[in-house]
Amino acid sequence: MDVRAVKTANALISPLGGMEILSRQEVGRLRDVSAGGLHALMRRCALAVLNSGSQSDDPRAMADRYPDFEIQVLQQDRGIKLELKNAPAEAFVDGRVIRGVNEQLFAVVRDIAYVANDIESGRFNLQDSEGITNAVFEILRNARVLTPNVDPNLVTCWGGHSIPRHEYEYTKTVGYQLGLRGIDIITGCGPGAMKGPMKGATIGHAKQRRKNNRYIGITEPGIIAAESPNPIVNHLIIMPDIEKRLEAFVRLTHGIIVFPGGVGTAEEILYLLGILLHPDNADTPFPFVMTGPKQSASYFEQIDAFLRLVFGDGVSAHYQIIVDDAAAVAAAMAKGINKVREFRIHHKDAFFFNWALRIESSLQHPFLPTHANMASLRIAREQAPFALAAQLRRVFSGIVAGNVKEEGLRAIEKFGPFEVNGELDIMQALDRLLAAFVEQHRMKLPGGDVYKPCYRVVT
Secondary structure, eight states: OOGGGSOEEEEEEOOOSSOOOOOHHHHHHHHOOSTTSSHHHHHHHHHHHHTTTOSOOOHHHHHHHOTTOEEEEEEETTEEEEEEEEEEGGGEETTEEOHHHHHHHHHHHHHHHHIIIIITTTTSOTTSHHHHHHHHHHHHHHTTOOOTTOOSOEEEEEOOSSOOHHHHHHHHHHHHHHHHTTOEEEEOSSSGGGTHHHHHHHHHHHHTTOOSOOEEEEEOHHHHTTSOOOTTOSEEEEOSSHHHHHHHHHHHOSOEEEOSOSHHHHHHHHHHHHHHTSGGGTTOOOOEEEEEOGGGHHHHHHHHHHHHHHHOGGGGGGOEEEESOHHHHHHHHHHHHHHHHHHHHHHTOOSSSOTTOOOOGGGTSOOOOOHHHHHTOOBSTTSOHHHHHHHHHHHHHHHHHHHHOHHHHHHHHHHOOEEEOBOHHHHHHHHHHHHHHHHTTOSSOTTSSOOOOSEEEOO
16 A cells, blocks of 8 residues: 555543543653553554544554554643644544544543553462453443443444444444433444444434433453444543453343354353353343344354254253344343342442352463463363363354454464464364354455455364
């Protein structure tokens, strides 16, 4: 690409969205360009925010497109400002940065500084399950998304960033039905099935003359460059890794809807099942619906068949599959949320954070998707179903890394595809499922090169 043709802009912006001051130490670390500094991380996340609407899911393409982009935190007597140089011009209108982009930029600064100075500083025992949950709570509280004295009304929508138009339109219709019922939306904050429900909900909320709507986007540094935050997100949260991101979803939400997607969506499904299959969570209500338009019915048949083969038919008790009926999906969520409310009241648990869920440490500790770690995963039924779900979650997490995360892309280029092995029938079913994702173009955004698998399933 000829980077000389790319339009850029410079700006000096003041904070919007509630974050106005930083300590000198925090500013120093955000400006530090050394290996131990935070500047490179801040620059990468800020560029993703400024590049909202990107049609690429290759994190390196954005950096190549704007090689001269720079961002600096300036500490002034009355607070802080951000200085932007050679930023994407699409983030500006008549020379002024778009307000939503401004808010998301300062959310980047807020979360990176807070995680580095408060979470990773030794205050929390991040080797301990309770310590990790407390860290997730503190990040969400610092981001001001834990709202007391509000009845449960948050639904998480998971699904692919690379989906066809008819699936995207369906996600909007479901979002609209949720909005009519006063339900707020959480997604992974990117395009596709993450943007559609928020877009639909804005219309439903507007028809009900509802104000102070929440469109929460939860991401992490490894994925944000491949899935730039969509412009509807009004609460952006950057968790330090994928495991804390996933825990933030399930602790914050009151129900989950899954739309068609690829390996990232499969990872999310298995993460949730790794929780719901645990005996300690057997009596905890957690509405979980998988849905899509009628053209996508086969997608959920494939997912359902895979889950039944691996875990047995009993696994289907933890989810509903509703095809081509957006109103029924929203109604099922509203009914499920009422049960959540009654359960929380009975057990004196908070509405704004699900403390009661038991989450095993195997779902909390960061998984580094190296070739050795991927090859050593135990994909066998000799373990408890919730433990097997955690192992399978790591398989899909590694493939996500090989598809769209910068470190994963480099590892695949250097050492070739990841290898995954395990019980023969599970491996054969996994191979069929992944092949279907490739055939349906669910691995990468359309328009790029022909997808080259970053994995090899040993069958």
